[in-house]
Amino acid sequence: MEPSPKYLTRNFGNPAALGFDGYSAAGGYAGLKKALAMTPQEIIDLVKAGNLRGRGGAGFPAAVKWGFLGKTDGPKYLCVNADEGEPGTVKDGPLMENDPHQLIEGIAIACFALGIRQSYIYIRGEFYKAIRIVEKAVEEAYAKGVLGKNVLGSGFSLDVAVHPGAGAYICGEETGLLSSLEGKKGMPKLKPPFPAVKGLYGAPTIVNNVETLACVPHILTLGADAWNALGTEKNGGTKIYNVCGHVQRPGYHELRHSVTLRELVYDVCGGPLPGRTVKGVVPGGSSSPILLPSEMDVRMDFDSLGKAGTMLGSAAVIVMDDRTSMVRALDNLLHFYSHESCGQCTPCREGTHWLYLISQRIVNGEGRPGDVDRMLDICGNMVGNTICVLADAAALPTQSYIKKFRAEFDAYAAAGRRIALVGGAQEKAVAHA
Amino acid sequence: MSLISPQLKAKFDAVVARYPKGQEQSAVIPLLHAMQEQGGGRLTEADQKAVAEFLAVPVSKVHEVATFYTMYSLEPRGRQHISICRTLPCALCGCEGVTEAVRERLKVAPGEVTADGEFSYEEVECLAQCHLGPVLQVGDTVYGNLTPEKASALIDELARKGGAAAAKKD
Numbered sequence: 165m166e167p168s169p170k171y172l173t174r175n176f177g178n179p180a181a182l183g184f185d186g187y188s189a190a191g192g193y194a195g196l197k198k199a200l201a202m203t204p205q206e207i208i209d210l211v212k213a214g215n216l217r218g219r220g221g222a223g224f225p226a227a228v229k230w231g232f233l234g235k236t237d238g239p240k241y242l243c244v245n246a247d248e249g250e251p252g253t254v255k256d257g258p259l260m261e262n263d264p265h266q267l268i269e270g271i272a273i274a275c276f277a278l279g280i281r282q283s284y285i286y287i288r289g290e291f292y293k294a295i296r297i298v299e300k301a302v303e304e305a306y307a308k309g310v311l312g313k314n315v316l317g318s319g320f321s322l323d324v325a326v327h328p329g330a331g332a333y334i335c336g337e338e339t340g341l342l343s344s345l346e347g348k349k350g351m352p353k354l355k356p357p358f359p360a361v362k363g364l365y366g367a368p369t370i371v372n373n374v375e376t377l378a379c380v381p382h383i384l385t386l387g388a389d390a391w392n393a394l395g396t397e398k399n400g401g402t403k404i405y406n407v408c409g410h411v412q413r414p415g416y417h418e419l420r421h422s423v424t425l426r427e428l429v430y431d432v433c434g435g436p437l438p439g440r441t442v443k444g445v446v447p448g449g450s451s452s453p454i455l456l457p458s459e460m461d462v463r464m465d466f467d468s469l470g471k472a473g474t475m476l477g478s479a480a481v482i483v484m485d486d487r488t489s490m491v492r493a494l495d496n497l498l499h500f501y502s503h504e505s506c507g508q509c510t511p512c513r514e515g516t517h518w519l520y521l522i523s524q525r526i527v528n529g530e531g532r533p534g535d536v537d538r539m540l541d542i543c544g545n546m547v548g549n550t551i552c553v554l555a556d557a558a559a560l561p562t563q564s565y566i567k568k569f570r571a572e573f574d575a576y577a578a579a580g581r582r583i584a585l586v587g588g589a590q591e592k593a594v595a596h597a
Numbered sequence: 598m599s600l601i602s603p604q605l606k607a608k609f610d611a612v613v614a615r616y617p618k619g620q621e622q623s624a625v626i627p628l629l630h631a632m633q634e635q636g637g638g639r640l641t642e643a644d645q646k647a648v649a650e651f652l653a654v655p656v657s658k659v660h661e662v663a664t665f666y667t668m669y670s671l672e673p674r675g676r677q678h679i680s681i682c683r684t685l686p687c688a689l690c691g692c693e694g695v696t697e698a699v700r701e702r703l704k705v706a707p708g709e710v711t712a713d714g715e716f717s718y719e720e721v722e723c724l725a726q727c728h729l730g731p732v733l734q735v736g737d738t739v740y741g742n743l744t745p746e747k748a749s750a751l752i753d754e755l756a757r758k759g760g761a762a763a764a765k766k767d
Binding site: 239248249282290347 | 691
């Protein structure tokens with residue numbers, strides 16, 4: 165594994181960088197200064213050449229998304245998606261808590277390139293600390309002339325405000341986020357029109373993830389070639405990966421996209437707990453299809469994982485060892501998705517609900533013949549049939565867990581008794597269940 | 598409008614100013630947070646009506662928001678409300694045992710308030726602290742790497758802090 169220099173996390177553990185002066189002393193705002201001397205189109209072309217992919221999960225090229233922004237003389241918006249909540253994901257929270265000015269710099273560069281004068285940072289409501297830190301940094305950025313009228317004497321003006329969420333996974337979906345920002349239930353909107361054409365308050369809007377924007381200053385300072393050299397083909401730069409579940413050293417790490425899932429789990433995070441073996445690994449957040457130990461030599465970039473039948477998503481790795489009941493693991497996630505479905509599309513509202521009910525039946529030892537196939541049948545009616553991809557996010561893992569661990573599902577359904585999520589050492593802890 | 602003190606009104610005005618004219622509804626979420634905090638963790642119908650009147654939006658729109666998002670509670674909560682993550686990464690690391698320890702220590706069901714009004718708790722979905730699982734959150738503080746024993750000891754500590762805070766107020 166090639167060691168990775170730190171860019172996104174270079175200020176982590178340096179509390180001075182929380183302030184404008186400390187951030188600037190560490191090289192901060194050099195990217196913005198450079199950008200302000202370029203034309204907007206030059207900046208967009210540079211980010212495009214840097215192969216920056218959307219790091220909220222979809223991996224869509226950021227500069228291509230920017231290119232869709234509708235032309236208008238009226239207001240346009242940049243909304244920052246800081247509604248981190250995909251199970252397993254820990255990156256946007258640390259990015260905001262440890263280096264808020266890096267995000268502000270990315271926002272300022274993006275807005276200058278796109279001619280946007282108002283940005284909202286939508287931070288999930290439970291992130292009290294991140295909200296506090298980012299609000300303070302925004303205030304200081306105004307005081308130092310990085311935000312507000314005439315940014316760094318460029319003649320360009322930009323306002324940024326923090327907007328808190330209030331607890332809803334669906335607001336991480338970009339149109340759900342916009343509904344929430346408008347003061348409504350976080351219900352996604354039908355696309356097209358895409359937010360770039362008709363978004364916040366009906367105006368052209370770009371929604372970018374925190375990590376995506378945090379990359380932008382580094383593309384400016386390093387240049388596209390050096391940024392690309394850190395990544396793999398069409399996956400520019402370094403990336404923050406979080407590893408959790410049954411590993412010796414869970415945590416998040418900034419690494420090159422060329423790292424394999426096996427290196428990440430074994431070399432970076434110490435591998436499974438003593439005496440245990442890996443049974444299944446989720447590579448990109450709970451919505452990504454699960455991989456077997458034999459499939460772990462895949463590179464952790466958007467295209468390699470796509471070819472492996474799963475996705476990089478939010479780069480959140482969840483490791484499950486040989487004690488884990490895959491039936492119970494899926495059941496836990498089905499509770500999550502049925503709870504988080506906003507309820508407006510029938511295939512999702514009913515589909516996630518019935519998947520969970522049937523799963524619960526099996527888990528409680530009351531499975532009926534055909535239940536496992538019934539779950540697959542429901543999945544088939546969910547995928548692609550809804551306004552947003554929450555239905556797919558529930559159905560795709562369901563299909564993959566059942567496909568890869570079919571015998572275990574059939575055995576559980578036939579056993580007629582409850583089995584612990586994690587057997588062995590933790591059997592006691594879950595015995596009451 | 599008596600629920601909105603002059604201090605709170607100043608805060609509300611500053612929040613509303615973040616959004617364009619005519620888009621005051623955008624302030625519903627932050628304003629409801631402030632009302633709930635003032636109300637000790639509970640949003641009443643009067644709170645919702647006050648926000649609706651302040652922003653000149655129908656009370657039904659505010660109620661929709663108050664009931665859609667999980668951070669709002671229309672029921673009373675303890676002075677310290679504990680959110681225990683239940684989602685897969687925390688579950689793999691034994692969060693069920695943590696919830697059980699909290700239940701045993703507080704002797705109430707999720708959503709109920711202890712007799713002294715100090716605590717309530719609930720299981721919540723992913724808090725995005727998965728590398729620290731199992732985690733729980735109290736107010737703005739996240740506690741990680743919990744075991745049933747650590748969770749029980751944490752509640753003792755929180756109870757002492759709560760008692761000290763109450764003594765200070767008196």
